[in-house]
Amino acid sequence: MKTLFRAAAVAAVTALALTGCGGGGSTNSTNVAPTGEIKPREISWLLSRPADGAVINIMKKLADDYGKDHPGFKLNLITTPDRPSYIQKLETLASANKLPELFDTDATPFAQQLAKQGKMLDAEKLLKSLGLYDKYRPGALDYQRFDDGSLYMVPFQYELEYIWYNKALLAKAGVAVPKSLDDIPAMCTALRSAGITPIAIDGQDQWPLERYVAYQPFRTAGPDFVQKLKKGEAKFADAAGQKTANWMAELGKAKCFQDGFSAQGYSDAQNQFTSGQAAMYNIGTWELSSLATDKLNPAVRDDIDFFTLPTTSGSVTAANEFVSPSGIGMAVSAKTYDPLVSDFLKFALQKYPAEYAATGALSPTTDVDTTVPANATPLYRKALDQAKDLGSKQAMPWDTQLDPTTNGRLQQELVLLVQGEITPQQFTETMDSTIAQNAPKFFK
Amino acid sequence: MLPNRMLPNRSRTSVLVFLLPPLLLYGAAVLFPILQSLFLSFFSWNGISDMEFVGLENYLRMFTADDIFWRAFLNALLYLAICLVLQLGGALVVASLLTSLRRGRELIKTLYLLPAVISTVAIAFLFVRIYSLEPVGLLNQLLQWIGLGSLERPWLSDVNTVLAAVSTPEGWRFTGLYMLIIYAALLAVPKELEEAAVLDGASRWTLFTKIRFPYIRPVWITTTIMATTYGLRGFDIPYLMTNGGPGQSSELLTTYMYKTAFTSTDFGYASTISVFIVVECLLAVGLILFLLKRKADA
Numbered sequence: 074m075k076t077l078f079r080a081a082a083v084a085a086v087t088a089l090a091l092t093g094c095g096g097g098g099s100t101n102s103t104n105v106a107p108t109g110e111i112k113p114r115e116i117s118w119l120l121s122r123p124a125d126g127a128v129i130n131i132m133k134k135l136a137d138d139y140g141k142d143h144p145g146f147k148l149n150l151i152t153t154p155d156r157p158s159y160i161q162k163l164e165t166l167a168s169a170n171k172l173p174e175l176f177d178t179d180a181t182p183f184a185q186q187l188a189k190q191g192k193m194l195d196a197e198k199l200l201k202s203l204g205l206y207d208k209y210r211p212g213a214l215d216y217q218r219f220d221d222g223s224l225y226m227v228p229f230q231y232e233l234e235y236i237w238y239n240k241a242l243l244a245k246a247g248v249a250v251p252k253s254l255d256d257i258p259a260m261c262t263a264l265r266s267a268g269i270t271p272i273a274i275d276g277q278d279q280w281p282l283e284r285y286v287a288y289q290p291f292r293t294a295g296p297d298f299v300q301k302l303k304k305g306e307a308k309f310a311d312a313a314g315q316k317t318a319n320w321m322a323e324l325g326k327a328k329c330f331q332d333g334f335s336a337q338g339y340s341d342a343q344n345q346f347t348s349g350q351a352a353m354y355n356i357g358t359w360e361l362s363s364l365a366t367d368k369l370n371p372a373v374r375d376d377i378d379f380f381t382l383p384t385t386s387g388s389v390t391a392a393n394e395f396v397s398p399s400g401i402g403m404a405v406s407a408k409t410y411d412p413l414v415s416d417f418l419k420f421a422l423q424k425y426p427a428e429y430a431a432t433g434a435l436s437p438t439t440d441v442d443t444t445v446p447a448n449a450t451p452l453y454r455k456a457l458d459q460a461k462d463l464g465s466k467q468a469m470p471w472d473t474q475l476d477p478t479t480n481g482r483l484q485q486e487l488v489l490l491v492q493g494e495i496t497p498q499q500f501t502e503t504m505d506s507t508i509a510q511n512a513p514k515f516f517k
Numbered sequence: 518m519l520p521n522r523m524l525p526n527r528s529r530t531s532v533l534v535f536l537l538p539p540l541l542l543y544g545a546a547v548l549f550p551i552l553q554s555l556f557l558s559f560f561s562w563n564g565i566s567d568m569e570f571v572g573l574e575n576y577l578r579m580f581t582a583d584d585i586f587w588r589a590f591l592n593a594l595l596y597l598a599i600c601l602v603l604q605l606g607g608a609l610v611v612a613s614l615l616t617s618l619r620r621g622r623e624l625i626k627t628l629y630l631l632p633a634v635i636s637t638v639a640i641a642f643l644f645v646r647i648y649s650l651e652p653v654g655l656l657n658q659l660l661q662w663i664g665l666g667s668l669e670r671p672w673l674s675d676v677n678t679v680l681a682a683v684s685t686p687e688g689w690r691f692t693g694l695y696m697l698i699i700y701a702a703l704l705a706v707p708k709e710l711e712e713a714a715v716l717d718g719a720s721r722w723t724l725f726t727k728i729r730f731p732y733i734r735p736v737w738i739t740t741t742i743m744a745t746t747y748g749l750r751g752f753d754i755p756y757l758m759t760n761g762g763p764g765q766s767s768e769l770l771t772t773y774m775y776k777t778a779f780t781s782t783d784f785g786y787a788s789t790i791s792v793f794i795v796v797e798c799l800l801a802v803g804l805i806l807f808l809l810k811r812k813a814d815a
Contacts, residue, residue, distance in 0.1 A: 157780065160780070161779040161780065164564055164779065164782050165564070165779070167564065168564030168565055168782075168784075183565075183782065186563075186565055186566070187565065190565065270651075276674075277760075279760075331651050332650050332651055332671050332674075333650040333651060333671020333673065333674040333675075334674065335673070335759075335762055335763045336645060336648070336649070336671060336674050336758075336759060337651070345651070476781075477780050477781045477782065478777075478781040478783065481776060481780055481781065485761070485762055485763070485764045485765060486764065488762055488763040488764060489676070489763060489764040492674070492676070492763060494676055494763070494764060511781075514563075
């Protein structure tokens with residue numbers, strides 16, 4: 074059977090065999106400026122980014138440039154774009170104490186444990202020593218921080234998440250852009266009765282649906298809610314938690330998402346929106362090149378617009394505060410940090426923003442201007458300009474916040490809740506007991 | 518005389534010498550991981566922290582406090598049942614029909630065997646498309662054409678159909694393989710026995726139950742054991758098609774164990790589940806041997 078299963082078992086055993094268990098050795102996570110000779114060698118970056126994406130292409134080029142002056146230097150980029158597979162790979166390598174020089178991670182509880190064990194370099198100190206710290210957007214750095222405010226990852230992106238919509242379809246159903254999150258269920262009902270799929274969603278990857286559960290608490294209770302929830306200090310049984318559980322159930326009842334969404338993937342969802350079948354689509358600026366250039370289907374090109382996350386009455390966060398992630402961050406392994414890695418990072422991080430902004434993306438720093446591509450629609454500029462006026466709070470995606478077991482269970486239960494298989498009350502009970510069972514192990 | 522006396526000894530030694538490397542390999546690749554899992558199942562360990570001995574706590578949690586475990590166990594049994602019916606039942610029917618065919622046997626054999634050689638990932642994606650509702654996949658389209666449009670549904674998102682939907686590709690996939698084994702066994706049934714029975718006026722059914730089936734029983738036992746253990750360890754197709762969802766509707770013990778180990782990084786508890794899977798497979802094989810042997814003796 075089942076080579077996958079076998080391979081997994083073998084990997085597990087290898088991991089177990091390779092490690093004595095834990096213990097990072099005598100590394101120093103705060104010495105960001107090691108002294109000594111720069112000895113060029115091959116270093117690796119384990120990442121989870123698109124194989125031909127801007128970040129990888131630019132870093133490849135910068136590594137080549139650096140290699141010209143430092144013969145023998147090579148940057149090995151090992152990417153696993155599929156996030157769940159990547160996380161498994163990273164965790165297995167971390168268990169085996171075999172982390173490469175550079176590796177990607179979100180500010181997850183697992184990463185925080187690595188940081189606590191001194192396996193990652195203090196990124197705040199690193200950026201400050203390179204004189205780059207003040208150039209980064211505060212929001213881009215905040216996204217990478219752990220709850221205690223410490224910073225261990227360097228951002229390479231800056232994205233804003235919008236709800237894209239099709240003006241023609243909304244007009245056909247006679248509905249307006251929602252003023253409040255609470256307007257959305259009724260809006261879905263109207264769209265459905267006009268024969269339109271209200272929201273296209275990638276259910277297969279699970280994180281897109283998990284975004285929705287974060288919205289109501291972010292508006293009613295602010296960004297603290299999930300920080301408390303994950304530790305068991307707040308509950309789904311609390312007012313903010315009940316609001317989101319009920320709202321998710323209402324979204325389901327109003328048939329907001331396409332039928333059978335849970336088995337549909339990323340491109341299925343995008344196709345539904347860009348082919349004019351679905352009215353709304355919640356995605357970030359990383360899709361600008363497909364949604365705001367002449368690559369977009371001409372039939373819908375003039376009908377597409379976006380709105381930012383609606384507020385609610387009594388909202389404690391402002392309209393210009395929503396999900397604005399700086400993507401998965403890059404961590405520097407403390408164990409293998411030496412003058413070479415330090416020198417290369419200094420070289421690459423200084424040159425990266427200009428190169429990245431030239432590709433039409435938002436840089437995590439403020440010192441460069443994004444070049445709008447020649448084939449862009451006016452929407453492109455509008456989407457970028459939102460970055461100029463943002464509040465100080467941001468909605469964190471819950472999948473980077475919760476412990477992995479709770480996160481997995483939440484993703485499963487959310488589908489059931491939206492499909493109407495369980496009631497908000499059952500959802501609340503299951504999730505609160507799951508958090509109570511798993512959070513203490515991770516956040517002790 | 519000397520060579521004759523020497524030969525058995527020499528061959529026994531050489532047999533042992535030749536058997537040793539595969540035995541060692543088997544020990545390292547199969548027995549060692551199982552023992553390691555058994556060892557780990559008494560610990561709480563997330564891969565980066567220190568291992569903590571917890572005694573039987575993991576087992577207690579598995580049997581008394583884990584609703585997903587039981588759900589996954591029942592799902593795995595249902596998955597097994599569907600796979601067995603499709604694989605063994607289907608294989609027996611097709612193999613019996615093949616023996617009565619005069620032409621085109623090779624072609625049909627090849628066609629049935631084909632899915633067994635296609636990559637699992639390709640099969641999973643193929644069936645995701647077949648079951649799809651938006652855009653309409655093959656299955657829903659067929660239902661529409663034959664006037665059963667009311668049965669149309671997103672097969673992989675419906676909690677009532679998803680388990681059957683993920684079991685079917687696995688069953689379909691290996692039907693051809695077992696068909697081939699059973700077909701070979703059926704060919705070995707002596708023709709004169711069958712002819713004698715036909716002369717005595719035996720119906721086709723009697724012929725099958727009294728002559729053919731008893732004759733292929735040893736092969737049948739082997740195929741049943743193969744299919745059962747494969748079914749109990751089923752992982753890739755459900756994992757790729759639904760990742761156990763929606764909710765836990767298509768979660769099997771294997772997918773649950775995998776997630777516990779590699780997503781939750783709860784290696785101790787995952788080992789406990791894997792120990793259960795090993796015991797479950799051994800019990801299943803024992804049960805099959807016991808039942809089929811007893812029948813044969815009766």
